[in-house]
Amino acid sequence: MAHLELATDHGQPLPDDSVSESPLAIRGLTVSYGEKPAVFSVDATFRDGSMTAIIGPNGAGKSTLLKAALGVIRPLSGAITVYGKPLRNQRHRIAYVPQRASVDWDFPTRVLDVVLMGLYRQLGLLGRLNAQHRARALDCLDRVGMADFAERQIGQLSGGQQQRVFLARALAQDAELYLLDEPFAGVDAATEKAIIDVLKTLNRQGRTVVAVHHDLATVTDYFDRVFLINVRKVAEGAVADAFTAANLQAAYGGRLATAQIDDLELAAH
Amino acid sequence: MFLEALTLQLGYNATLVAVGAALLGISAGVTGTFLFLRKRALVADAISHATLPGVGIAFIAMVALGGDGRNLAGLMLGSALSAWIGLLCVQAITRRTRLAEDSAIGAVLSAFFGFGVVLLTVIQNMQAGRQAGLDGLLLGSTAGMLMQDAVIIATGGALTLALVLLLRRPMTLVAFDADYARSIGVDPDRVDLMTMGLVLAVTVVGLKIVGLILIVALLIIPPVTARFWTERSERVVAYAGVIGGLSGFLGAAISASAPALPTGPIIVLVCFGLFVISLFFAPERGVLAAYLRHRQFQRKVHIRQGLLALAQGQPVYEPLTIRLLAREGLARPDGIPTEAGRARAARALRDEHRWQVVHRSPDYEEVSSLHDGLRDIETVLTPDQIAEIDDRIGGPREVPA
Structure with a gap:
């Protein structure tokens, strides 16, 4: 019973059509490692064609939310729909960019081979890699400014270059919904610019971008919507409405000094 | 003598063993590469030790049914079943408890092996004479290898190799980035299970030649050696196959050319020799x-x-x-x-x-x-x-x- 009540937005039943059209709709999601929920009863509806930042303090469940939405980790409860249908049949419409620290970069492989992994669903078990596939992977590398690195061993890349290769792999999937986990964490300024340019281009083409983001100073420049989380959902909406001092205080608590908040370009509420 | 062995002119048995060992080496090296890339080399140890109870039970069952207890196909079937149970135990312990995989492997490996040794002892006292040769499966024993055994080993090795080549893409994907694999709909658990199944097949195929204790060496040393020479996973796979095959063939030839040299251990030593050479002299990654x-x-x-x-x-x-x-x-x-x-x-x-x-x-x-x-x-x-x-x-x- 409790579960049914939680599958609502602050007690208000959700209008059905907003869910069915959303690229990613999450209802009553709870994920727990051990017996401490990392994400508790979260509802989220990401808008088609939007560019949304998921923000919140460390350990707020940002990455967990993303991974659960992708079925990478199994939730304790909750429902995920992608373009109104269960995730299972919609995976081809989603591309995921994991945190770059999540893999071993000494793995014996070249940059181009990593990008070619993005074509796995097309190739299947028996498909043969041909010149067209390679050309497409190279094109994706070119879009992130890494075409010259195609033949490099991945262990030779800097952190920013690793991140760009991961983005290129997602581009190769040619998806409609892009989910990125901290794409700007620990990257150099040139990489940050390259990545945001690519994301904004995708967004202009009508694709939906959802990124876990940690740098509050760039939220207003990079994104049009925010989703604030601290285990529970704090707020969700257009940057102009939801990126407010009150919401940030609610999400970060004492971890964000008032002085820091004053420096941000916040919505005028 | 050694040259004759190399050119397969040392008699019927030596030729069978050399060809069988080379095939086993290739399939073990290629299969083991994916275990190595997935950083789960130790699982091979659990699988191989968990074959022993199956060997004992299969022997007892075949004798009880009035057959020949030493029938290789029957022993392989029994060992495969018990290794599979051992593997499931490791997985259950890792998943349901907070123990790390290495602890689970340690527990399962020693318990299964202990049980297997008890069974072998029981068999030895049960029926003197006929059971001779079962303990040969611990370290391999090629002296009495039959054409029929060689055919089983060759077929098993070739099938395993074909399956590995078919599954190489999902296995590489999961080894590099399991989360990403899941995000595009490739279930890492299923892929891992298939990898383990292939490792199990190689282990069982290798019982006769190198034995269950040393098969781990043929699964792991070739990919580790190959890794010194290349930065591309598909080449690690190919080189590991070559290194495994070469070790099998050379090792079998050496042991055939001198009296009283055990085949399995010599194969492993040859393989280790190639590893040491690579460790020191590989151009980029060598010491x-x-x-x-x-x-x-x-x-x-x-x-x-x-x-x-x-x-x-x-x-x-x-x-x-x-x-x-x-x-x-x-x-x-x-x-x-x-x-x-x-x-x-x-x-x-x-x-x-x-x-x-x-x-x-x-x-x-x-x-x-x-x-x-x-x-x-x-x-x-x-x-x-x-x-x-x-x-x-x-x-x-x-x-x-």
Whole structure:
């Protein structure tokens, strides 16, 4: 019973059509490692064609939310729909960019081979890699400014270059919904610019971008919507409405000094 | 004798064993590569030790049914079943408890192996004489290998190899990035289970030749050896197959060419020999290459530091620095710079000043990150840019050559 009540937005039943059209709709999601929920009863509806930042303090469940939405980790409860249908049949419409620290970069492989992994669903078990596939992977590398690195061993890349290769792999999937986990964490300024340019281009083409983001100073420049989380959902909406001092205080608590908040370009509420 | 063995002229049994061992080596090396890439090499140990109870039970069952207890196909079936149960135990423990996989492997490996040894002892007392040879499956025993056994080994090896090649893409994907694999709909648990199934098949196929204790060596040493020679996973797979096959063939030939040399252990030793050679002499990742690279780097650092000290009129204390400078003809053994040394020192200092300008100037932001204290600025900037920097520094345009 409790579960049914939680599958609502602050007690208000959700209008059905907003869910069915959303690229990613999450209802009553709870994920727990051990017996401490990392994400508790979260509802989220990401808008088609939007560019949304998921923000919140460390350990707020940002990455967990993303991974659960992708079925990478199994939730304790909750429902995920992608373009109104269960995730299972919609995976081809989603591309995921994991945190770059999540893999071993000494793995014996070249940059181009990593990008070619993005074509796995097309190739299947028996498909043969041909010149067209390679050309497409190279094109994706070119879009992130890494075409010259195609033949490099991945262990030779800097952190920013690793991140760009991961983005290129997602581009190769040619998806409609892009989910990125901290794409700007620990990257150099040139990489940050390259990545945001690519994301904004995708967004202009009508694709939906959802990124876990940690740098509050760039939220207003990079994104049009925010989703604030601290285990529970704090707020969700257009940057102009939801990126407010009150919401940030609610999400970060004492971890964000008032002085820091004053420096941000916040919505005028 | 050894040459005859190599060219398969040492009789029927030796030929069967050599061909079988080569095939086993290829499929073990190729299969083991994916275990190695997935960083789960130890699982092979659990699987192989967990075959032993199955061997004992299969023997007892076949005798009870009135058949020949030593039938290889029957023993392989029994060992496969018990290894599968062992594997499921490891997975259940890892998933349901907070124990790490290595602890689960340790527990399952020793419990199954202990149980297997008990069964073998029971068999030995149950029926004297006929059971001889079962303990040969521990370390392999090729003396009485039959054509029928060789055919089973060859078929099993070839099938395993074909399946590995078919599944290479999902297995590589999961080994590199399991989360991403799941996000595109490839279930890592299922892929892992298939990998383990293939490892199990290789283990069972290898019982007769190398035995269950040493099969781990043939699964793991070839990929580890291959990794020294390449940075591409598909080549690691291919090289591991070659290394495994070569070890199997050479090892079988060596053991056939001398009396009383056990085949399985010799194969493993040959394989280990190839590993040691690679460890030291591989061009990029080898120990020797790494040592030489380190020495060369150290030399560059010392000379640079020494030159900068000389340029600023400071004494050089470190013996290694003085020795290196002297060897290059840049300083006398007492640390006093030579004419050439003074010129090189001035150039080094000039280079240092130019880098400082680059660091301070926003125009050169991208170049600035290339500075590592050793790189000559003339290798990263055009002569025009350097002239522009020299203008900012001021002072004499010509650097003494």
